[in-house]
Amino acid sequence: xxxxxxxxxxxxxxxxxxxxxxxxxxxxxxxxxxxxxxxxxxxxxxxxxxxxxxxxxxxxxxxxxxxxxxxxxxxxxxxxxxxxxxxxxxxxxxxxxxxxxxxxxxxxxxxxxxxxxxxxxxxxxxxxxxxxxxxxxxxxxxxxxxxxxxxxxxxxxxxxxxxxxxxxxxxxxxxxxxxxxxxxxxxxxxxxxxxxxxxxxxxxxxxxxxxxxxxxxxxxxxxxxxxxxxxxxxxxxxxxxxxxxxxxxxxxxxxxxxxxxxxxxxxxxxxxxxxxxxxxxxxxxxxxxxxxxxxxxxxxxxxxxxxxxxxxxxxxxxxxxxxxxxxxxxxxxxxxxxxxxxxxxxxxxxxxxxxxxxxxxxxxxxxxxxxxxxxxxxxxxxxxxxxxxxxxxxxxxxxxxxxxxxxxxxxxxxxxxxxxxxxxxxxxxxxxxxxxxxxxxxxxxxxxxxxxxxxxxxxxxxxxxxxxxxxxxxxxxxxxxxxxxxxxxxxxxxxxxxxxxxxxxxxxxxxxxxxxxxxxxxxxxxxxxxxxxxxxxxxxxxxxxxxxxxxxxxxxxxxxxxxxxxxxxxxxxxxxxxxxxxx
Amino acid sequence: xxxxxxxxxxxxxxxxxxxxxxxxxxxxxxxxxxxxxxxxxxxxxxxxxxxxxxxxxxxxxxxxxxxxxxxxxxxxxxxxxxxxxxxxxxxxxxxxxxxxxxxxxxxxxxxxxxxxxxxxxxxxxxxxxxxxxxxxxxxxxxxxxxxxxxxxxxxxxxxxxxxxxxxxxxxxxxxxxxxxxxxxxxxxxxxxxxxxxxxxxxxxxxxxxxxxxxxxxxxxxxxxxxxxxxxxxxxxxxxxxxxxxxxxxxxxxxxxxxxxxxxxxxxxxxxxxxxxxxxxxxxxxxxxxxxxxxxxxxxxxxxxxxxxxxxxxxxxxxxxxxxxxxxxxxxxxxxxxxxxxxxxxxxxxxxxxxxxxxxxxxxxxxxxxxxx
Numbered sequence: 019x020x021x022x023x024x025x026x027x028x029x030x031x032x033x034x035x036x037x038x039x040x041x042x043x044x045x046x047x048x049x050x051x052x053x054x055x056x057x058x059x060x061x062x063x064x065x066x067x068x069x070x071x072x073x074x075x076x077x078x079x080x081x082x083x084x085x086x087x088x089x090x091x092x093x094x095x096x097x098x099x100x101x102x103x104x105x106x107x108x109x110x111x112x113x114x115x116x117x118x119x120x121x122x123x124x125x126x127x128x129x130x131x132x133x134x135x136x137x138x139x140x141x142x143x144x145x146x147x148x149x150x151x152x153x154x155x156x157x158x159x160x161x162x163x164x165x166x167x168x169x170x171x172x173x174x175x176x177x178x179x180x181x182x183x184x185x186x187x188x189x190x191x192x193x194x195x196x197x198x199x200x201x202x203x204x205x206x207x208x209x210x211x212x213x214x215x216x217x218x219x220x221x222x223x224x225x226x227x228x229x230x231x232x233x234x235x236x237x238x239x240x241x242x243x244x245x246x247x248x249x250x251x252x253x254x255x256x257x258x259x260x261x262x263x264x265x266x267x268x269x270x271x272x273x274x275x276x277x278x279x280x281x282x283x284x285x286x287x288x289x290x291x292x293x294x295x296x297x298x299x300x301x302x303x304x305x306x307x308x309x310x311x312x313x314x315x316x317x318x319x320x321x322x323x324x325x326x327x328x329x330x331x332x333x334x335x336x337x338x339x340x341x342x343x344x345x346x347x348x349x350x351x352x353x354x355x356x357x358x359x360x361x362x363x364x365x366x367x368x369x370x371x372x373x374x375x376x377x378x379x380x381x382x383x384x385x386x387x388x389x390x391x392x393x394x395x396x397x398x399x400x401x402x403x404x405x406x407x408x409x410x411x412x413x414x415x416x417x418x419x420x421x422x423x424x425x426x427x428x429x430x431x432x433x434x435x436x437x438x439x440x441x442x443x444x445x446x447x448x449x450x451x452x453x454x455x456x457x458x459x460x461x462x463x464x465x466x467x468x469x470x471x472x473x474x475x476x477x478x479x480x481x482x483x484x485x486x487x488x489x490x491x492x493x494x495x496x497x498x499x500x501x502x503x504x505x506x507x508x509x510x511x512x513x514x515x516x517x518x519x520x521x522x523x524x525x526x527x528x529x530x531x532x533x534x535x536x537x538x539x540x541x542x543x544x545x546x547x548x549x550x551x552x553x554x555x556x557x558x559x560x561x562x563x564x565x566x567x568x569x570x571x572x573x574x575x576x577x578x579x580x581x582x583x584x585x586x587x588x589x590x591x592x593x594x595x596x597x598x599x600x601x
Numbered sequence: 602x603x604x605x606x607x608x609x610x611x612x613x614x615x616x617x618x619x620x621x622x623x624x625x626x627x628x629x630x631x632x633x634x635x636x637x638x639x640x641x642x643x644x645x646x647x648x649x650x651x652x653x654x655x656x657x658x659x660x661x662x663x664x665x666x667x668x669x670x671x672x673x674x675x676x677x678x679x680x681x682x683x684x685x686x687x688x689x690x691x692x693x694x695x696x697x698x699x700x701x702x703x704x705x706x707x708x709x710x711x712x713x714x715x716x717x718x719x720x721x722x723x724x725x726x727x728x729x730x731x732x733x734x735x736x737x738x739x740x741x742x743x744x745x746x747x748x749x750x751x752x753x754x755x756x757x758x759x760x761x762x763x764x765x766x767x768x769x770x771x772x773x774x775x776x777x778x779x780x781x782x783x784x785x786x787x788x789x790x791x792x793x794x795x796x797x798x799x800x801x802x803x804x805x806x807x808x809x810x811x812x813x814x815x816x817x818x819x820x821x822x823x824x825x826x827x828x829x830x831x832x833x834x835x836x837x838x839x840x841x842x843x844x845x846x847x848x849x850x851x852x853x854x855x856x857x858x859x860x861x862x863x864x865x866x867x868x869x870x871x872x873x874x875x876x877x878x879x880x881x882x883x884x885x886x887x888x889x890x891x892x893x894x895x896x897x898x899x900x901x902x903x904x905x906x907x908x909x910x911x912x913x914x915x916x917x918x919x920x921x922x923x924x925x926x927x928x929x930x931x932x933x934x935x936x937x938x939x940x941x942x943x944x945x946x947x948x949x950x951x952x953x954x955x956x957x958x959x960x961x962x963x964x965x966x967x968x969x970x971x972x973x
Contacts, residue, residue, distance in 0.1 A: 422815075431816075457607060458817070460604055
């Protein structure tokens, strides 16, 4: 092959935001392997989207060259855009047009001859499963269906190169699997080359090749297997332990020589710094039966090991959080009387649309309770009703025995709330934000100073104290929001998609903190669309289309879908099983 | 109680910081006031100065020249052309070169010397009726003055009945004295309305309002916390403008400052209430801005800032009773020109207080009930 599909050589891209100069990409060179799926991975702000936009000829590099199918992006962006398929993070579907009209529009825009359309439509509609919905308005489709329609529009002219920017973020597992099946089929049948960025580490395993970005630089390129081999002999699962997995995980994180400890199903999986089993007996004298079972490494292990090692050298992953001091640690009971949150027949309509229907559950003191579901499943709506931000159309939601919507201010002082989007004051500094929220929660004098100092130390925000909040790195913004929600040491913590848009490393850190809080007696209600995060919950409900599909412990939910073929089902398997049962 | 104070103070401080640190808000505080001060201070006036005049003087006598000299010497008129035919005179009006064209006939001086009635023909450009009327008025005054003096000098009896004019409060009838103090009301209204109407909408747009509502802050505290910065900014802005009106534009401040500031505070209260009401309804900042201007334009027109309320149809006059600017303008003009004190302005204070309280209560209710 003389001309490669996509080639970056010495690419550099700088963005200017006011006075600030941000180097998004620096010295990036690679050649795309044709006819396979290449995944672009990296922490937030590593330059993934910039790379995708350069490949789609939407940006011009400041230095170096990007060539797509023999065209230079600086010289002939039009030529490139008229042959490749590109799907940005939010695909530009016209919500007021039907599925068919959207397809027609994009076919017109791409100049596809009318004769060729029928057959292509049929193939794409069949593949995406959108066939029965051609007359439905795009705005009325579920998140997963919208994403599939977007992909179908990008695939209309059978492009030789397909560029997909985080196509699966926030999409339910069923749709995620279907999206991958479509992409795989294109690669297999048409020999299409695909460049795909993702925040889900498990998707890396589905790629033939990985580009790992960090801080705007391409740090590694290779197959997932090659990455995993880096940590060969360093990955183990712990067995024979008589401890709740969460507590075990917490204790493991304090052991030197362990770079990652992760809850996987009912087990704790560890990655060590050196290729030999760590001496755990010294740290766990109370666990005589503890054994280490070597397992084959995955891409995710290598990814975290790389980032964590680097983090330990410079600034980055902090040591495990010490438990947050709480005013009065209530007994870690889980008795039926100790119900903290009670939701009964909760219902919310927006016009004719029923966002939440007949949702009931209870949360007991000291639990992590999860609401799991795809975007648009009704999690956030349920949440806002619980926090008193949205009046329910029916049913009741009581937190600590009161309806927060009508509760005295005193009741609100007992809860902490972290919204889905960053919702602190963007143009105030870190210090000003913390001071304001501390005062809003009624803290004053020495106690206020103490709590703010605690936040600086605990979340390593000290050196950012005079930074304007909007200009903080993403991970630190999330820490600041978490710190603000914890200012008053709340008994009940509401976390709405706290880890959405946060890279895997920051996600791990975040859960460490939540674990520490729960051990100190705080009750946590959390929503997430990351299926694997369900393992951190004591109990959870799985939601879809405003309804609860199932409720239980993660282990029990998974166990329902244990089959001889799949003895260790993941939460994702359970979720898909439940959706299929409901259908 | 201390808790409430602390909450309100924290909110007010945060609100101030958010305003001052945001370049867009900073601009709102400084840009429009300066622009409006210039526009209203210099551009908006009912007085006509330097009206271009053409004089076709066929009269060769001294009196004709004397009259033309008087007109040319008036600050209101500029003689820009001296055509030599009636047709040329008409052409000048046609082309809008002049607003007023005068024709003194050949026998002007002669008739006057003989004690006969002399005629001056004035042609006005009636395309702008208001300006034409004002110019005609100036011309009349000059002619009456000319006549009176002529009668005295030539020993003729003066006209039997004479109108002796004394304008109280504004001896020179300078319209700047009428308009410029009004700017105090106009500008403080614009600034406080924009600042407060954006405050909640901005928080809603950025998602911080939810965060605020889940804190133990009560709606009333949020309301007061949001109102205080508006009040402080309005008072500061008002003080700056009052100083400029007095020291720069030279309008006398004859009444009591206390009466003026009491009026300003009550007026700001009502503006803040309305601003917060708009803010509570609006979902985005754009909507809030639109809402603010939807209120501002009728409020200014109905206030009597430029056109007298008495000239409006009865229904509209009643509508103007809801306009806080209407009352504040009376206070400003009363204090500036009449030298009024608090007692004299009582009837203007209570409607503003009422409008302020009602709108604040409504805004507070909307905070809690419009949460999605």
